[in-house]
Amino acid sequence: MNYYRKNFSHIYVEKAIKDHPETERILESFPHSTIVDIERYMDVFSPTYQDFYSEKASQKIILAKSVSTLLFPGAPVCQSFGNDHFYYCSGVMNCIYDCEYCYLQGMYPGANMVIFVNLEDTFKEVEALLAKHPVYLCISYDTDLLALEGILGFVKKWIEFTKLHPSLTVECRTKSAGFDLVEALDIPDNFIFAWTLSPDEVARKYEHRAPNLSARLESIKRAQSKGLSVRLCFDPILHVTNYLLFYSAFFERVFSELDIDLITDVSIGTFRISKSYLSSMRKKRPCEITTYPYETSGGYYSYSDAVNTKLLDMAEKEISRYIPAEKIFRI
Numbered sequence: 217m218n219y220y221r222k223n224f225s226h227i228y229v230e231k232a233i234k235d236h237p238e239t240e241r242i243l244e245s246f247p248h249s250t251i252v253d254i255e256r257y258m259d260v261f262s263p264t265y266q267d268f269y270s271e272k273a274s275q276k277i278i279l280a281k282s283v284s285t286l287l288f289p290g291a292p293v294c295q296s297f298g299n300d301h302f303y304y305c306s307g308v309m310n311c312i313y314d315c316e317y318c319y320l321q322g323m324y325p326g327a328n329m330v331i332f333v334n335l336e337d338t339f340k341e342v343e344a345l346l347a348k349h350p351v352y353l354c355i356s357y358d359t360d361l362l363a364l365e366g367i368l369g370f371v372k373k374w375i376e377f378t379k380l381h382p383s384l385t386v387e388c389r390t391k392s393a394g395f396d397l398v399e400a401l402d403i404p405d406n407f408i409f410a411w412t413l414s415p416d417e418v419a420r421k422y423e424h425r426a427p428n429l430s431a432r433l434e435s436i437k438r439a440q441s442k443g444l445s446v447r448l449c450f451d452p453i454l455h456v457t458n459y460l461l462f463y464s465a466f467f468e469r470v471f472s473e474l475d476i477d478l479i480t481d482v483s484i485g486t487f488r489i490s491k492s493y494l495s496s497m498r499k500k501r502p503c504e505i506t507t508y509p510y511e512t513s514g515g516y517y518s519y520s521d522a523v524n525t526k527l528l529d530m531a532e533k534e535i536s537r538y539i540p541a542e543k544i545f546r547i
């Protein structure tokens with residue numbers, strides 16, 4: 217909790233949701249923060265001069281009301297796992313972790329975290345979609361929702377909502393070690409926890425502030441010991457020096473520690489990002505990840521076809537030693 221207090225010294229609150237029960241509940245977690253009233257979140261989130269990394273070093277929270285949809289069609293670079301009607305929900309913008317490869321750095325003008333508190337309106341929108349067709353919805357793309365569960369409690373709300381709607385499938389993707397915060401809940405089969413895992417060598421170097429591999433694995437084991445089947449995401453697999461050595465030892469560790477029968481499926485993907493996001497990231501954070509000489513195709517940057525094939529083939533070969541091929545989804 218100290219971590220949040222240090223970072224969230226100021227909470228900006230839109231007047232429109234000042235009296236919303238979620239606002240009041242969230243503010244209770246920050247008795248020492250300075251509360252600042254604002255008209256619209258964009259006044260704080262998108263001023264013309266802003267330094268992403270100064271803000272990241274001392275993140276602030278902005279509590280806001282969503283006035284337009286937060287549901288968007290899944291992007292072609294995201295894995296749908298064979299589901300039709302694939303959407304994602306952007307109910308929180310930005311993340312407490314700081315992965316060097318994260319597209320949020322290219323997508324948003326600032327690093328402060330915007331939280332739309334009127335979740336009930338998003339639920340109504342999802343119900344309107346469900347009246348037309350089944351829905352596959354990723355709720356933790358533009359943030360790590362489980363990492364924020366201690367202050368938001370939104371994962372619990374989504375679990376309860378999902379339980380009421382059998383034709384809805386929700387994916388909650390995370391690098392968090394905080395499964396204990398939802399462990400006591402009755403989690404339905406159509407709510408899928410998906411952990412993104414990386415070798416420790418990669419996590420230490422590029423996934424700042426995120427829990428290490430052991431902590432993530434412990435969280436997955438807690439979920440599995442409750443009988444939950446989980447999704448594993450090895451994405452992005454990075455083209456790092458000694459990648460073969462790191463990744464094969466890593467896959468062996470992951471699949472020897474986890475219950476293989478309680479793995480729903482696995483996704484593998486390499487680093488890929490839209491051209492505009494990478495250009496912005498290169499200006500904001502020139503580092504090994506952003507300055508790599510990627511190739512461009514269809515508006516996206518990624519490794520060359522040869523490198524992508526080499527990394528994905530390696531991962532698929534290693535993982536298929538433990539998991540049936542039909543459960544491995546490759547981008």
Ligand code: SF4
Nearest residue numbers: 311313314315318359
């Ligand atoms: S955990 Fe995900 S959303 Fe958060 S910084 Fe890392 S890549 Fe971005």
